Amino acid sequence: MLAAKKQYVEWYENDSLHQTRWLSESGHKPPTRIVLVDDTTTADEAYRLACAGTSMLWRGDFHNGRQLLQALNRRIDRAEARAKLRQEKKAANKSNIKPDNQALPNLFHQQRQMTAQRSRLLSRLLLELDADYSSQLRRAPEVSTACVAAFGSLNEPCLLSFRDLQGALGAAGWREKGVPITGLELSIYPHYGVFAPTRHEYVQLLLDAPLPEACDVAYDIGTGTGLLAIVLAKRGVQQIIATDVNPRALACASDNLTQQQLTNVQLQQADLFPKNAPPADLIVCNPPWLPTKPSSPLEYAVYDYNSLMLRGFLQGVKAHLSEQGEVWLILSDLAEHLQLRTRDELLGWFADNDLAVKYRLDTKPKHGRSQDHTDPLYAARSAEITSLWCLQPA
Template sequence: MPLTAPHPYIHWSEGGAPRTARWRSESGTAAPARVLPADDTLSADAAYRLACEGTALLWRGDYHNARQLLQALERRIARGPRKGGDARPALASPSEAFHRHRQAQAQRARVLGMLLLPLDGDYGVPLRRAPDARAACAEAWGPATGEPAAVALRELLGLVGAHEWRRKGVEIPALGGARIHPHYGVFSPVRGEYVDLVAQAPLPGTELAFDIGAGTGVLSAVLARRGVRRIVATDMDPRALACARDNLDRLGLSAQVELLAADLFPPGRAALVVCNPPWLPARAATPIEHAVYDEGSRMLRGFLAGLADHLAAGGEGWLILSDLAEHLGLRTRAELQEWVEAAGLRVLARADARPRHPKSRDAADPLHEARAREVTSLWRLAAR
């Protein structure tokens, strides 16, 4: 039986000789089957045609010209077909518009992902005027292996952007202006309204709290600063646990917070159990999207179903949830209330806040109208 390669590779011919490089893709995209070397002489129209046909372009020219080409590809995708018009049927519902939009975004990502950059064995980009992306790559992938690789330019730009977020941090008013430093692949707390809701809700007790889905550790930090003596924070993602540990260490709160790799609840019962699950019940197309999309509302329903068994007497569960899914027709308020009642829970109160995030400027984006009506809520739940 042939051995399976531990990592995917891309293959191409250059200078009359076969070449190979390790394929890097945090988005989970398969290694392209067809790869051609390309440089500054390639026109944007030719690049667009090749990318649409599924041919990846391994860039050998100037780095900034590669970025300009990527922008040119984006303009051609936005322009759409030049002939024939739009023959798509009228949309029947917001959910249909949402799913169609996600399909278009996936196609856009596929085409843009065909522009590749080479990487040296130390994650250096061997192109003219290329930035030093070694730290960004190491944060996402771990130490360099000495093996040449290739990555989509679009993905490398995401790694560099994440590195800057991690370096600068996100200011959290609820922590007195202290900063949370999100790691690559961990949801950044740029939407501060859900953090403020946790900072303002009346505490049912201060002895022990559970933070389900720790992420960056921001909610654990807020609870610790509010005087909760001990917090057990869980997450299944090793990156999230490492990120939370880093932030708690920076804030001097590690002694109050225990981090545990677990699916939802830790053992025992607590006076307070907090959960901020992914808000949209749709299938994640890439591993990174799991912070936003939760197929079948698995985490939300699991939290509700197990909450009563993990609450101390008189304890509360705090569910932080946007109603964006309701505006998109992906989940109804009645369904959510049915899940609450079926879990043997009752709603004590609900606090709402308007989100403070940039609205989409694309009128064709179904999130554009939904976000204009979106409200983030903290549901205070108790066992019946």
Template sequence: MTNALSPENSGASVEPSATATELVTNRPTAAVPAAPVVRWTEDGQAQSAAWRSENGSPAPAEVTLVDDRLTADAAYRLAAAGTAMLWRGDFHNSRQLLQALGRRVDGERRARCAPTPAAEFLADRRRQAHRAAMLGRLLVRLEPGWTLSSLRAPDVRRACDQAYGAPASTATLVSLRELLGVLGASEWRRKGVDIPALGARIHPHYGVFSPVRGEYVDLVAAAPLPSHRLAFDIGTGTGVLAAVLAQRGVQSIVATDQDPRALACARANLDRLGHGDRVELIRTDLYPPGRAPLVVCNPPWLPAKPQSPLDHAVYDPGSRMLRAFLDRLGKHLTAEGEAWLIISDLAERLGLRPDGYLPTAFEASGLRVIDRLDTRPRHPRAADQDDPLHAARAGEITSLWRLTRN
């Protein structure tokens, strides 16, 4: 075991790296900015590793080496001071330390309840961001080939390859919290999520929102189809809605997404389900070229800033995607075409959007409501009375709005 070092005996600096790392294999890739390099001293020797953070956390400016002797209270003090801790002990002990650190962060004194649901939502977001930053300061080192340099460490190579792509040729520092998320995502990808409307499972990839909120899938499975000829699936994600449309007999589907991870995930799922030959996948922001008799979209439902890759499926700053979808919809519907907008009313219940926002937006975009199908949430948070947003979540309604051009 490497001995723990105190902050006084170790330091770190950050500078640009000469090489960039591919994020994910077997998917379209774009140019990736060069990863920062973190430098520190260990056993009197200069050490360095590339920094990786999927949520965009900056590379640590100060790193201290720690091991099994570090107490949770000491870890909390280091994290609160902004010091990153590079773990050099037993892997199972690092997980226990992370859990203990989380309990201390959760036990911090909270302000009184916010005066409005919107204020409580913003306060909760700040708490979550603070928690993520604190827990993100416990780091592990991945060696070239995605091997974990800790005692009793699991084999993380496959999970890292799925999430990050081809192994880097140099060592990499990541937060333990992120690595555990990578391992969890790999398990979700292996097991998949049961989708009753499909009678099959969807296998989400790392960084792609899992269709665990099945109520919106059921709405798409139940709404009357205006056409079996062609449909656009805007923001396809895992491809679950495209798969439902294909299973319902839609002959041709064009599914779009701007995230290469989502497109790779959708392709794998659609091919696995036997629908790949009927679904064309296009990387674009919102619409493909042309018009369709059916356009389906399940946009992010809360107008707030994303804080992680998965957040992009939930948070839509300024309702940008929603407004763009509605404003441009008329140019992509056939004369008798129909659009299905599937969205929760949680934003209105939290006071993040005014009541009546959607009907007003429909009218401003030259759209008319044909019908509306509603459902209640079934996810666990809707019944969690300890959730500060419980009242809004408990009353939440997810709707499929059937729209056409005026």
């Protein structure tokens, strides 16, 4: 589960050099400059240090540390609001000169840069955990269970960011509480680092699409929590083979299948298609929807750089289908509204791989962000349609 390469960080404390394992699921490099901070450190001071690239090892009360993280967050909010105002003024001055065709993609990339910058700054507040992930900080809660579930056993002390710890605690909450799936009367329990189907309007598309006449064998490519394999099993498909590249996803899917008492789904770690599997009457795939570069391993389920997975799937899928087999590709058109991909490009990839569209089912997302008028990407998000493309060899 853990990255193979171990990294260590060093800092001076009580006149001696300390060295500890570095743990960063967000993909941040080990900090080279670390100062000690505690309850006497003000939020402004901490913000200045973070902006200057200095990491801070928290030695105060655990809850005060969490509050400091929130205070840093608020300062970043304010800095972003100021930057937005400056940009709006600049845009207003330019607007009567020429229309900007790149406005939406630029805005999208700017937003991602801002998110990455926020992540970098917040990840500069660190804490130390013992070999069993317990914390010696005053009033520290039990965090070991969430850390073992998220990061696996380390068996040595580590330094990580409060932010990554919050991520592990949040994931433990989801894993315990589950995500109720509309239309299925069941909950899915996502693990840390696995695509959580909190917005899952596409499930209804899978429930509405008519199964191929003969549908004994199906594949679910990029199964994540196992959700789509479960939908197919509930619809009566006898044998399902589900793949994912992410070992965490396979462990998560396995738990969800056990929870649903389903024994007819085999899981395989594979890049796209399963090995040694019979031809499929139905192949479903819900690839990451946005064709841009993931900025950390945790983003691989959301971003598909250069549409590598999507194009690989379309190139290979025909060879795995039975004679009358069908493909159900789940894809949102958000990338099209953000001008990161065109509809013609997508249709071109279908045609290049001898795949004809048999039918398409559409749904309109109702999640909060699609209705948030203050979101700079509102125009794109509110126009988004999620589709099930039923494809067959031409």
